[in-house]
Amino acid sequence: MSDAVIKPPQGTPGAPLVTRQRTLAADVWRQFRQHRGGVLGAVVFLSIVLLVIFGPYIHGIDPQALNVRDKNQGISLTHPMGTDNLGRDMFAQVLAGGRTSLSVGITAMLLSLLVGTTIGVVAGYFRRADGLLMRLTDLFLALPLLPLLLVIIMLFRDTLRAAFGPETGIFLLIVFVIGITSWMQTARIVRGAVLSVKEQEFVVAAKSIGTRERRIVTRHILPNVLSPIMVSATLGIATAIITESALSFLGLGFPSDYPTWGRLLYDGVNFMAINPSRVIWPGLAISLTVLSINYIGDGLRDALDPRIRGR
Amino acid sequence: MAVDLATRPGASSPETHPLVRVEDLLLHFPVYKGILRRQVGAVRAVDGLTFDIRRGETLGLVGESGCGKSTTGRTLLRLYRASGGRILFEGQDIAELEGERLRRMRPRMQMIFQDPQASLNPRMTVGAIIAEPLIEHGVHKAEARRAKVRELLDAVGLNPDYVNRYPHEFSGGQRQRIGIARALALDPDFIVCDEPIAALDVSIQAQVVNLLKDLQKKLGLTYLFISHDLSMVKHIADRVAVMYLGKIVELADVRTLFSAPKHPYTKALLSAVPVPDPTVEASRRRISCSRATYPIPPIRLPAASSAPAARRRSTDVFRKSRSGGRSIPAATWPAIACKEGGL
Numbered sequence: 095m096s097d098a099v100i101k102p103p104q105g106t107p108g109a110p111l112v113t114r115q116r117t118l119a120a121d122v123w124r125q126f127r128q129h130r131g132g133v134l135g136a137v138v139f140l141s142i143v144l145l146v147i148f149g150p151y152i153h154g155i156d157p158q159a160l161n162v163r164d165k166n167q168g169i170s171l172t173h174p175m176g177t178d179n180l181g182r183d184m185f186a187q188v189l190a191g192g193r194t195s196l197s198v199g200i201t202a203m204l205l206s207l208l209v210g211t212t213i214g215v216v217a218g219y220f221r222r223a224d225g226l227l228m229r230l231t232d233l234f235l236a237l238p239l240l241p242l243l244l245v246i247i248m249l250f251r252d253t254l255r256a257a258f259g260p261e262t263g264i265f266l267l268i269v270f271v272i273g274i275t276s277w278m279q280t281a282r283i284v285r286g287a288v289l290s291v292k293e294q295e296f297v298v299a300a301k302s303i304g305t306r307e308r309r310i311v312t313r314h315i316l317p318n319v320l321s322p323i324m325v326s327a328t329l330g331i332a333t334a335i336i337t338e339s340a341l342s343f344l345g346l347g348f349p350s351d352y353p354t355w356g357r358l359l360y361d362g363v364n365f366m367a368i369n370p371s372r373v374i375w376p377g378l379a380i381s382l383t384v385l386s387i388n389y390i391g392d393g394l395r396d397a398l399d400p401r402i403r404g405r
Numbered sequence: 406m407a408v409d410l411a412t413r414p415g416a417s418s419p420e421t422h423p424l425v426r427v428e429d430l431l432l433h434f435p436v437y438k439g440i441l442r443r444q445v446g447a448v449r450a451v452d453g454l455t456f457d458i459r460r461g462e463t464l465g466l467v468g469e470s471g472c473g474k475s476t477t478g479r480t481l482l483r484l485y486r487a488s489g490g491r492i493l494f495e496g497q498d499i500a501e502l503e504g505e506r507l508r509r510m511r512p513r514m515q516m517i518f519q520d521p522q523a524s525l526n527p528r529m530t531v532g533a534i535i536a537e538p539l540i541e542h543g544v545h546k547a548e549a550r551r552a553k554v555r556e557l558l559d560a561v562g563l564n565p566d567y568v569n570r571y572p573h574e575f576s577g578g579q580r581q582r583i584g585i586a587r588a589l590a591l592d593p594d595f596i597v598c599d600e601p602i603a604a605l606d607v608s609i610q611a612q613v614v615n616l617l618k619d620l621q622k623k624l625g626l627t628y629l630f631i632s633h634d635l636s637m638v639k640h641i642a643d644r645v646a647v648m649y650l651g652k653i654v655e656l657a658d659v660r661t662l663f664s665a666p667k668h669p670y671t672k673a674l675l676s677a678v679p680v681p682d683p684t685v686e687a688s689r690r691r692i693s694c695s696r697a698t699y700p701i702p703p704i705r706l707p708a709a710s711s712a713p714a715a716r717r718r719s720t721d722v723f724r725k726s727r728s729g730g731r732s733i734p735a736a737t738w739p740a741i742a743c744k745e746g747g748l
């Protein structure tokens with residue numbers, strides 16, 4: 095094979111020799127569209143988000159409106175998901191719960207990702223910081239989380255409520271609490287990835303060019319550890335939604351008249367025998383969301399890797 | 406355009422100063438053990454090297470895998486911090502430079518890596534890879550950068566239209582050309598070629614070596630050419646240094662070295678090179694090193710007693726091979742090394 099012949103890019107046979115500037119976003123988008131699971135995930139997730147945002151305007155029943163005469167009803171046109179033991183409309187509650195659960199999940203995931211990635215990259219790249227940061231990570235992993243959460247919430251709930259109002263206050267508190275107790279896995283995974291990437295020759299090459307450390311991290315290390323970060327992110331949303339549910343269950347999450355998916359699920363558990371739809375709907379909402387996000391993560395990870403991109 | 410600078414000062418004129426001078430260079434990798442990670446010893450990867458590289462020449466550095474060739478190259482470029490000794494680049498000691506002053510030296514000396522796949526960031530386009538040194542060293546105008554990148558691609562024999570491709574879309578030889586283009590981007594004087602062809606198909610090796618030779622002629626480059634392939638070194642080098650366990654055992658003009666090797670290790674290396682002539686090849690004698698008595702991992706524990714032990718072990722490195730090679734006591738090595746290494 096002659097060395098001077100350049101093979102055409104895979105997947106686009108006979109493509110003209112382009113000099114058009116390739117942008118990362120366009121490349122990633124083009125490849126993402128090829129990933130069936132990713133596209134399906136994106137469609138489902140977007141539908142859930144849109145439904146949760148605009149649903150309440152179409153399905154105008156107040157989620158808190160009591161109607162004891164219509165309690166524990168099955169599926170009907172007025173109540174597409176039935177009603178609970180106090181006659182509240184389940185569909186309205188699931189929509190309202192979705193708003194809270196999704197915003198908590200996404201915000202907490204972003205926070206935990208930010209903390210985890212920063213700590214992981216710093217620990218992996220700068221040997222001097224490694225020992226200290228990893229002991230810190232171990233410490234957080236070893237902490238009994240639930241008691242810790244309890245204490246934090248007990249200590250700060252009232253202060254935050256007073257400062258931001260009951261809803262925003264508890265939202266911030268929960269996001270913060272979930273964020274700072276779930277970054278450890280991300281940090282470990284990212285550190286491991288950084289350790290292996292930084293030994294690669296292209297990093298040595300960057301050093302020999304005189305690339306500044308900061309830019310070695312942002313241009314060479316970070317893009318090459320995106321896959322584990324993406325995976326952490328998708329798992330992170332799922333864990334955050336589930337942790338929030340657990341907190342709500344313990345009465346430490348949002349106030350009881352403030353539905354979230356987790357809260358609905360746990361409230362429904364006692365009535366599972368009489369009215370199984372009370373756990374099915376919120377459970378389905380959580381599963382669908384988590385699953386679709388996982389597929390999006392999968393597609394993104396592949397789309398972000400130029401070596402796979404050609405396929 | 407800088408790539409076709411006709412001649413550089415010193416490229417053609419006879420030079421009295423060497424471009425690079427290495428004095429008693431040491432590089433020890435610490436070895437840690439136990440949960441407390443205490444340092445229990447050191448790998449003496451580079452163990453007292455002294456040599457010059459003249460402006461415009463190619464110094465070959467040969468030796469078997471693991472003898473410290475790459476480490477030497479990387480230490481010269483200050484990718485590692487020398488444990489001792491001096492590295493004089495145009496008379497200036499760069500062994501102790503730090504921070505911004507070191508960064509400003511970097512453009513003068515570049516490296517071409519062994520594995521062209523591993524040395525290119527898979528997430529960057531070829532254009533971005535070659536432009537990186539330009540960005541880092543102050544070519545801020547995007548237009549100027551783009552033009553320079555195209556010139557560089559052209560200079561290494563690649564189609565300039567491929568700036569937007571990713572490294573995995575190229576063959577091994579083409580990737581190595583990309584690596585060469587990146588090394589040339591800052592108009593260096595000195596390039597360490599760390600086994601630049603070892604990972605390539607045999608059919609492509611010659612092309613890359615010839616490209617390196619052409620570029621050297623055109624740009625007045627100085628090379629440290631690291632290789633374990635003696636026939637390639639014979640082809641490209643002006644002088645050759647033979648390295649063994651972190652030390653240079655023989656350094657001589659390429660012709661002298663190949664026709665009249667002095668050191669037993671050099672002879673052993675040369676005896677391993679196949680000869681493209683069936684009759685000669687059939688009668689060729691191999692001097693071999695017996696694995697069992699191989700002198701060591703180059704780890705020396707700090708305990709004083711281990712040093713003589715290591716020396717004792719190394720005295721019978723060369724056993725008589727079955728084909729009848731002579732046995733030469735290794736104890737005489739340092740003497741030869743001194744004579745040849747002194748230059």
Ligand SMILES: Nc1ncnc2c1ncn2[C@@H]1O[C@H](COP(=O)(O)OP(=O)(O)O)[C@@H](O)[C@H]1O
Nearest residue numbers: 434448450469470471472473474475476477703
């Ligand atoms: N980063 C490192 N840490 C510890 N030991 C190393 C490191 N790099 C190389 N070595 C050791 O130093 C010696 C020389 O390695 P190297 O310079 O890569 O050899 P060569 O390039 O001649 O094959 C080897 O014994 C190797 O194991």
Ligand SMILES: [Mg+2]
Nearest residue numbers: 474475476600
């Ligand atoms: Mg090597």
